[in-house]
Amino acid sequence: NMADRFKGFPLGTRDFYKGLKKHNNREWFKKHKPFYKDEILPAAQALVRDLGLRLDDIAPGIIADPRLNGSGSIFRIYRDVRFSKDKSPYKPFLGILWWQGSGKKIANSGFYFHLEHNRLSLYTGLNLFTREALHTYREYLQKEKHSDALAAVLKKVKKKGYDIGGEQYKRFP
Numbered sequence: 001n002m003a004d005r006f007k008g009f010p011l012g013t014r015d016f017y018k019g020l021k022k023h024n025n026r027e028w029f030k031k032h033k034p035f036y037k038d039e040i041l042p043a044a045q046a047l048v049r050d051l052g053l054r055l056d057d058i059a060p061g062i063i064a065d066p067r068l069n070g071s072g073s074i075f076r077i078y079r080d081v082r083f084s085k086d087k088s089p090y091k092p093f094l095g096i097l098w099w100q101g102s103g104k105k106i107a108n109s110g111f112y113f114h115l116e117h118n119r120l121s122l123y124t125g126l127n128l129f130t131r132e133a134l135h136t137y138r139e140y141l142q143k144e145k146h147s148d149a150l151a152a153v154l155k156k157v158k159k160k161g162y163d164i165g166g167e168q169y170k171r172f173p
Contacts, residue, residue: 004045004046004049005046005050006043006046006047006049006050006051007043007046008043009040009043009044009115010035010039010040010043012035012039013039013040013043013115014117014118015117016032016035016036016040016117017092017093017094017115017116017117018117018118019032020032020090020092021092021116021117024088024089024090024092025089026089029089029090036077040094041068041074044074044094044096045066045068045074047096047113048064048065048066048072048073048074048096048098049064049066051064051098051111051113052064052073052098055098055111059098059100059110059111061100062098062099062100062110062111063098063099063100063105063110064098071105073096073097073098073099074094074095074096075091075094075095075096075097076091077090077091077094078090078091079091092116092117093114093115093116094113094114094115095112095113095114095115096112096113096114097110097111097112097113098110098111098112099111106127106128107127107128107130107133108126109124109125109126110124110125110126111123111124112124112127123165
């Protein structure tokens with residue numbers, strides 16, 4: 001349906017996240033929640049579907065799930081404050097993940113879109129290694145041809161001006 005296509009985020013999206021960052025409380029959010037629910041979330045769902053179709057060309061089987069219950073691609077705006085130092089109730093950003101594989105979505109490789117009031121970030125790769133995945137990865141890199149191929153790819157990526165972020169290990173993984 002053409003009406004459900006992604007046409008960008010509505011005007012006011014940046015102002016919404018800027019306001020939420022400044023006034024991260026229930027009263028402010030309650031007043032601005034209709035804009036979030038009726039304008040931002042439908043645009044995010046359209047982005048999940050449309051970009052998911054495009055990403056499937058380069059990452060077959062990519063999961064693009066527009067559900068809003070926290071199980072889908074769009075991360076919930078409510079912060080889990082139980083184990084967090086940051087006790088503010090809302091995340092002042094929009095996070096969307098397209099992932100490959102089964103199990104917990106954040107334990108799979110994928111593509112991540114992060115929108116704040118003052119920046120847009122795009123990430124790809126793996127956010128965290130499970131113990132099993134790290135073991136498999138280390139075993140794989142024991143073969144010199146694999147570690148040389150990885151080193152060559154990383155060199156190319158850096159040369160293009162991209163950052164290789166995340167946790168760094170002191171010894172070769």
